[in-house]
Amino acid sequence: MSAYKSFAVVGAGLIGLPIVGALAAQNVSVIVLSRPGSAAKPVPPGVQIIQVDYEDTAAVSAVFNRHRVDVVLCTVNNAVVGIQRPLADAAKRAGVQLFVPSEYATPTDGQPEGSDNPAGGTGAKNKIAKYLRTVNLPSVRVFTGPFIESIPYLVGYPEQGKVTIVGKGEVPVSVTAVADISGFVAYVLTHLPPFELQNRIFRLEGERIRMNDLGPLFNTSVEHVDRIPGEVGERRTALLKLLDSGAGSTGWDEAHKRERSGDDAAGSGNALWPGHRWKGIKEVLNL
Template sequence: MSGFKTFAVVGAGDIGRFILEELVRHIPDETVTSVVALTRSSVGYEDLKAQGIVFKTIDYSDPAGLLASLQGIDVVISAISGGGLLAQISLADAAKAAGIKHFVLFEYGNPTIGKTEGIFGLKNRVREHLLALDLPYSQFFTGAFADWFFDGRPEWAFDLPNGKAVVRGSGNAPISWTSSPDIARYIVYILTHLSPAEQKNTRFAMEGDRKTINQVLEEYQTRTGKKLDITYESKEFLEKQVEEHPDDFENGVIRRLFLEWENGQGQTGTPEEVNKYWPEFRPAKVVDVILRL
């Protein structure tokens, strides 16, 4: 066991909610003793509070307040919103001052080591700051969130209930897919079972399934009997949009991500590397996740 018992999750939306709920499940067996959610507003979240999660309001521009909020915490898990990635720098500074033992970076996607552009570059910049602080950290590379990409969010352009899909790129690049509940399970397992030395500055690759987008859509059509109207954006179009509009969300983030995949960077690791720290991990397959949405 790791010896880490007290956890603070920064952010309680999207993946943060899943991590909080998974941590709380381990309180009865005393693997985890306390769970704190650090958010910019603690209004709402009544269902999480009812589970015993303590909410604390934080302001990233208030170093003293951040320091106070982290007292008695072993591990900080960043689930900060994508637009606030650089706020992790002030959070890491406070964590170092508070004597935090371990810091989980906001990664949850493609590997970012050595990246300099876009959201990937921001993530790598934060990692380099933790290295400079000598604050032990871990990175969890999850691949694409199977439940997010296919739940009808307009930015991803997969409107499966209405029989439409826009594939950005050829759709033939292999991609790692993992669902939000499985991501949370793997993260909490690692944090509570591996030693601090095993976790220190380590990259953990997970994967629920490995399929191209075309394979996912083909299997979906076969299993549901629904015919999809599928259109494609060329790689050349993606490159042009990212180059001309690097700072907007649709192109600088969304299309850049699809371009990364098209260039063969959509996998979290080799088949031997993924899930290797938890051999008994049984994550859901991508189309099974879609059919449960």
């Protein structure tokens, strides 16, 4: 069993709340940090929500100290990944043993810091990872590919009744269910010894699929387009282009433009949760 017994989750959104629930189910101490004025979130009994300015390093550090936090998990959205730097400073000051930065998407390692990854800003995330190493704060990064739950939105199925993709749609993409991601994170953090967690990257994969194969799954047609119009469409266009480049696989090596193998292959992290049955697209989306 892990030596980690006290956890702080920063943010309580699409992936944050499930992680909070999964950790609470392991009978460990869990607090949730949220910004002042944020709406109340439904958390399990015994989980305390603490509102604090993420940029107030002293205040955040005091919270971590008061609750004797061993592990900080950030689940902030892509627009504010840079806020993790003062959170890391607070964690370091409070003697936190492990920092789990907000990843939970396509791989962000091995890519130029200035690159524009629409899944969250590869450059911004790599800067955080580099900063954690600079301040000697051990970390765990978790790459999951797109959430299975987000696939219908990504391909425009709800509004159009068909699968719309940008690119050829022939390269494999790793997709993972939110419940599997949160369960994995809670399991490894509470069961693996610290030496197996510190400065590790875990590459998950619930299912591996080509975007073209979504048509038969949804029992509809696939339309290939150059771009998706509208402000939201531009983000979806960028995400679909990213997936079509090969980087949708959690084992993708951007520096060499190829799949990794062995312990760094897509889905290699799954084995760390023995006996677990990973959910696929049809099960999660009730297809």
